[in-house]
Amino acid sequence: MSVSTAPxxxxxxxxxxxxxxxxxxxxxxxxxxxxxxxLRLWWQPQRAFDLGVHTMLLWMYENVLREAIRVxxxxxxxxxxxxxxxxxxxNLPRSVRAAWEARHPRLRGCAAA
Numbered sequence: 001m002s003v004s005t006a007p008x009x010x011x012x013x014x015x016x017x018x019x020x021x022x023x024x025x026x027x028x029x030x031x032x033x034x035x036x037x038x039l040r041l042w043w044q045p046q047r048a049f050d051l052g053v054h055t056m057l058l059w060m061y062e063n064v065l066r067e068a069i070r071v072x073x074x075x076x077x078x079x080x081x082x083x084x085x086x087x088x089x090x091n092l093p094r095s096v097r098a099a100w101e102a103r104h105p106r107l108r109g110c111a112a113a
Contacts, residue, residue: 018099019068024080024106026071031079035060041067041077057082062090065100084110 021027029035036048042063049060064077087110090097101108 016069018096019071019074020099020103021071021074021078022103024084024104026075027078027080027083028075029077029079031082035077037063037077040069041073058086058089058091061086062092065090065092065096083107 030051032051034048034050037060039047042060049056051057051060061078061083064073068074084107087107
């Protein structure tokens with residue numbers, strides 16, 4: 001019996017693979033202030049997120065992680081240390097969480113404070 005060595009593809013939604021950054025260090029997005037997501041990432045009329053409001057910060061990260069189709073979108077809007085800190089609180093589809101944790105095992109070890 002042979003064992004498949006094909007990489008597992010995690011889907012953010014049908015027919016769309018999850019995009020994962022190569023390293024957490026390359027994520028150098030904003031950590032404060034107001035951030036307006038492009039319509040492609042957040043299609044509501046009010047697209048600005050106040051990163052000083054914890055729930056808005058979580059909401060923005062959840063949406064970027066689910067909707068990004070290019071690594072540059074992750075780099076533009078996410079910050080590596082902030083992502084690691086928020087990881088236990090993020091409400092993500094299992095496939096998105098699994099893809100990120102497969103590439104960045106240290107995220108699995110992030111415990112809620």
